[in-house]
Amino acid sequence: DAKTTQPNSMESNEEEPVHLPCNHSTISGTDYIHWYRQLPSQGPEYVIHGLTSNVNNRMASLAIAEDRKSSTLILHRATLRDAAVYYCILRGAGGTSYGKLTFGQGTILTVHP
Amino acid sequence: ETGVTQTPRHLVMGMTNKKSLKCEQHLGHNAMYWYKQSAKKPLELMFVYSLEERVENNSVPSRFSPECPNSSHLFLHLHTLQPEDSALYLCASSPWTGANQPQHFGDGTRLSIL
Numbered sequence: 567d568a569k570t571t572q573p574n575s576m577e578s579n580e581e582e583p584v585h586l587p588c589n590h591s592t593i594s595g596t597d598y599i600h601w602y603r604q605l606p607s608q609g610p611e612y613v614i615h616g617l618t619s620n621v622n623n624r625m626a627s628l629a630i631a632e633d634r635k636s637s638t639l640i641l642h643r644a645t646l647r648d649a650a651v652y653y654c655i656l657r658g659a660g661g662t663s664y665g666k667l668t669f670g671q672g673t674i675l676t677v678h679p
Numbered sequence: 680e681t682g683v684t685q686t687p688r689h690l691v692m693g694m695t696n697k698k699s700l701k702c703e704q705h706l707g708h709n710a711m712y713w714y715k716q717s718a719k720k721p722l723e724l725m726f727v728y729s730l731e732e733r734v735e736n737n738s739v740p741s742r743f744s745p746e747c748p749n750s751s752h753l754f755l756h757l758h759t760l761q762p763e764d765s766a767l768y769l770c771a772s773s774p775w776t777g778a779n780q781p782q783h784f785g786d787g788t789r790l791s792i793l
Contacts, residue, residue, distance in 0.1 A: 609784030
């Protein structure tokens with residue numbers, strides 16, 4: 567799977583929007599962009615994924631650049647519960663890595679009251 | 680709240696003990712996974728099961744032995760572990776193993792080897 571680059575940490579205030587960037591300049595045409603987050607003392611939690619078009623769900627929005635070399639996870643109104651490590655992961659549709667999620671270091675999001 | 684339940688949440692064992700970790704999912708998924716998360720390291724995939732058949736073994740030592748008796752249950756049998764095996768062991772499931780399938784994780788078993 568291709569590599570992703572994320573900032574080590576970001577900070578936000580409660581009730582404000584948060585834009586978490588991810589660069590994936592070597593993405594291939596069949597790679598899906600997935601986002602997961604991990605709260606302290608919990609397993610990772612699926613947030614959202616997409617291929618080419620922007621995606622929205624109840625947790626967040628995913629904005630994908632036209633050339634697909636970067637993407638942004640958008641939390642519309644941060645809450646204290648959103649403080650977590652956020653992982654941007656590419657998953658290729660080809661090959662034999664069945665369902666493999668390759669986690670990097672992620673972005674530590676701190677939310678201030 | 681999660682549809683993937685792991686037991687026990689914490690386990691302390693000696694290097695000569697034999698124990699098992701259990702994972703159960705109530706999501707109707709057909710694929711299940713074991714991951715290892717060591718301190719300060721990214722998650723590492725260990726095993727993948729699809730329709731109760733092991734489809735990936737990610738170079739895991741034989742002292743870890745997985746078992747998937749049905750699509751809802753996954754076990755990880757442990758024997759003669761080493762101190763470096765102390766870690767958080769996470770189970771996950773997904774509808775299928777495809778690249779567009781989200782994985783749902785349990786909260787893990789924190790394993791400590793004495």
